Amino acid sequence: MPTRLMDRHEVRRLAEAGAQLVEVLPREEYEDVHLPGAVHLWLRDLDREASIRLDRHRPMVVYCWDWMCDMSPRTAARLEQLGFREVYDHVPGKADWLAAGWPAEGRSAEALSAGAVARRDVLICRAGQRVDEVLAQMRDTGKAVCVVVDDERVRSARHRRNPHARRLPCPTHT
Incomplete structure (x- = not known):
């Protein structure tokens, strides 16, 4: 069973240590904003694309929008069935990452980050x-x-x- 990560700090630590970040939302949502360096792999295309695009020997962190989204736990479980060894599900997802004001990539990354709209003088x-x-x-x-x-x-x-x-x-x- 995939490890459930509740802490964005652990996601960042894993990514800095070489883990692959995988967003499992539809392509348009990925292109709009995603975690730095993340690849897009939609659940629907998982069986066909996973072996081609992902390194089975590296840790992998999958995420979707937030804790209510069920695509990341389903993807994490399926990746383990496909033979990927170290799979993590970042349960709070990119909403948690963005709410912290952490860096993101994509066409709307700056506009969607909390840091872009938050007042700093409170x-x-x-x-x-x-x-x-x-x-x-x-x-x-x-x-x-x-x-x-x-x-x-x-x-x-x-x-x-x-x-x-x-x-x-x-x-x-x-």
Whole structure:
């Protein structure tokens, strides 16, 4: 059974170590935006194309759009049936990669990356941080909003000035 990868950092590490990245979405979606160096191999063409286009001796990371897409786990399982030894399924897919603002290729790569549209001048706060500290930061910076992030700097909530709050919202409750 293919290994399920939930962490984009592991995908990047594998790619830097020589793993093949394989996008299994339709060609137009691949051409629009894909992970750097990824090849396109649609599930429908897998049996005919896999042996021609892929190196069975290199690790392989397959991905589709996001965790709701079922093409990457099906492709990973089929590749193992075809004799590919080290196959990984990047479950969160390219949506996760793009949301992190990481590099991408394709005709719309720049426009679709989070980094292309994200504001960089926002006030960042941590979940559980004392509200009086955050309000002081907001006052000092002139910001009316802070973005609450977790330890991975993933947005978990937004906090507006509220003098009655005692702590920032916990990410599991927002």
